[in-house]
Amino acid sequence: MARTLFWLEAAALLLLSALFAHFGRMGAETFAIPLAVAVLLPFAAVLAVWPAKKLVRAFMQALSPGRPGPGGRESLRILGALADFSVLGGIAGSLGAARILLDHGMETMDAIVEFDRILAFLLFGILYALCVSVLKASLARASERPVNGDIGEGLPSFAGKYGLSARETEVAASIARGLSYKETADGLHISVKTVKTHITHLYSKTSCSDRVAFILLLRAETANSYKRPRDGASLRNDD
């Protein structure tokens, strides 16, 4: 549903651009420049923070069905940043357009007609931010959805058997879901260093030498409730 909304809004963005040109009896530059600012500025700003491959991954995860794999949280942050930068770009563009309009003088009718340029920057900035926000919300919802990869019911007995603390149990659940150290830390509001410490304790208590051995043990011990992940929830660590 959310993804359908995204495409509908993307179509609305293009339709509005065409309507602007048609009813305003103006050339493509009327909507092309505000649209370019709304789309290009956020991309450039996001690429100043994250590499392009992560940006592509964020879109792929948001547009593909099923639960996102590793990097889902980072993708959420990237899409959030895109939406924020888009609104800021829209405001900057409309301020610039207002400046030019005032500079040319407000007395003539032409100047009043050109007022739509100020609104166009704002409109496209907000509309593009809305499109990306729909994608972000869709991805967030997909991330929360329980999947077959969750170990769920078997985990408390596993924790009891090996004497795991509440926090260690949460970290074990994250590992089983294929989350990275960073994602686990963000999700539990602890540092990456603390996550690594918990993982060391987990391996020590369960006598496992590495992540693969631990996951295999967890699967075996929680076999009744655990089913193989099938929609993108990889067990690989992407750190």
Add this chain to the structure above:
Amino acid sequence: MKRFFLGTLAAITVVVAAMWLEGENLLALFLPSALLITLLSPLCAVLAVWDLRAWGDAWRDAFAASPEEARRERSAKLWDFLEKSFYIAGILGFIAGAIIVLASPGSMAEHFSADLVSPLWGILFAIIARILKYRVLTRD
């Protein structure tokens, strides 16, 4: 570092190019009074809260391969504060300009046009501060 400069430059260039295509005289944007208010007052505000060392750490954390966990939160807060300060400075510059415009004779529209320079700089600087904040939060 390279990605930051290229990305930030591209983001600013998009706005500048759009304004140039719309017919803006770009040199008119370099109003010393607007730049002074928009750039210096947030920087002073940051130094009123954090010392120079924290400011240096925040820069280092934005470009470090893996910033210290204990310091990361402080640096992110500093960039967040600076971003908000840029918005406030933009509004401040606009209000200060409006007071002068309303007290001056001549074309009101042209004066108000110059008055919008501060908010514009405020937004552009805020975009840079936000980029730096995201960099601090996402380096690992």
